Amino acid sequence: MCDEMRYQGYLIDLDGTIYRGKEKIPSAVKFIKDLFENHLKFRLVTNNTTRTPEAIVDFLHVYHQIDVELSNIYTASKATAEYIARNKTVTCPHVYVIGENGLKTELANYGFIYDELDPDYVVVGLDSDVTYHKLEIAALAIEKGAIFIGTNPDRAIPKEVGLVPSAGALIGLLQIATKVDPVIIGKPQTIMLDLISEDLNVAKENLVLFGDNYDTDILGGINFGIDTALVLTGVTKREDLKSVDKLPKFILDSLEEWHFA
Structure with a gap:
């Protein structure tokens, strides 16, 4: 079985991976549609705490023609609140x-x-x-x-x-x-990723994390012990990987290179 086919849960960074601010990343629309069509669990994961999940859903729809549910969004704000609720003194x-x-x-x-x-x-x-x-x-x-x-x-x-x-x-x-x-709470620390894994109810070996930033997204996945896919549409470039200790499992020029079946 191809590696791409065994993943049941997808954790996907937003800025630099799904969009660049208001600038579209063309392959992102089809990637999200493919996740829905293949009935795969996924969360759009962001360290950004300035927007509510509702605002993120609206932003994706208005500027990028990407339609997702509120349940598909997981922010560092939510992870912070959940962490306090579980560990409150x-x-x-x-x-x-x-x-x-x-x-x-x-x-x-x-x-x-x-x-x-x-x-x-x-x-x-x-x-x-x-x-x-x-x-x-x-x-x-x-x-x-x-x-x-x-x-x-x-x-x-x-x-x-x-x-x-x-x-x-x-x-x-x-x-x-x-x-x-x-x-x-957020990437590259593992608290948020642990909460998302529990939310998805998917074992670590069946999770994969996509991101454009090696220092936050990819290191976060590596620290958490899951497979990672660096997408070269944002912060980290291929030449930046020459100095890292551990490479992501996948390196993609764009999300278009990923095959679900």
């Missing part, structure tokens, strides 16, 4: 959040209470409106004993103007200021 956690609508909405959906004065958790994601005051509140809460959680370690994200700071930069600032190491 109090009945009703109070959280202080540095982040945008996607993260705040997910935490609120789980019933966590926003609290600037005495939070049980400090959760840090990408926040384009971050201020020194927000960082000050977070640092003081961490120093008082609040559990420090980072949604994802991405230091920078690409925009039209170039690379700009992302969640990992804010997390790193607080880590330096407080001397406290955060719990990191």
Whole structure:
């Protein structure tokens, strides 16, 4: 049996793999249609915490003519909320959040209470409106004993103007200021991937992860112990692989090269 045929669960990164911002990746539409037609389980997985799953579904439909269900989306925001719910130290956690609508909405959906004065958790994601005051509140809460959680370690994200700071930069600032190491939820750490594997109810040997970024997507899959497919439509280029310790199982110029049957 070909390797492609044995996978029952597909974990697929979004930006750089399914799209590049509002720029289409032509092979992505057919790839998603093939997943549905072959009745395969999949999750579109993103470290980005700024959008809600509903916003991601709308974005895919409007800009990329890709139609998926809410259940097909798994964000680092959802993984963060689920992690806190499973590991909570109090009945009703109070959280202080540095982040945008996607993260705040997910935490609120789980019933966590926003609290600037005495939070049980400090959760840090990408926040384009971050201020020194927000960082000050977070640092003081961490120093008082609040559990420090980072949604994802991405230091920078690409925009039209170039690379700009992302969640990992804010997390790193607080880590330096407080001397406290955060719990990191998103790729390349494995907490989010573990939750998705459970959500799909697929054994690791039958999972494959697709992504464009070796340092987050592919390393995340390798760290989790599943097969990976690097798609060369985003961050990592073929020449970048000369310096890595472990190669992905598959290297694809585009998703068009993948065969389901």
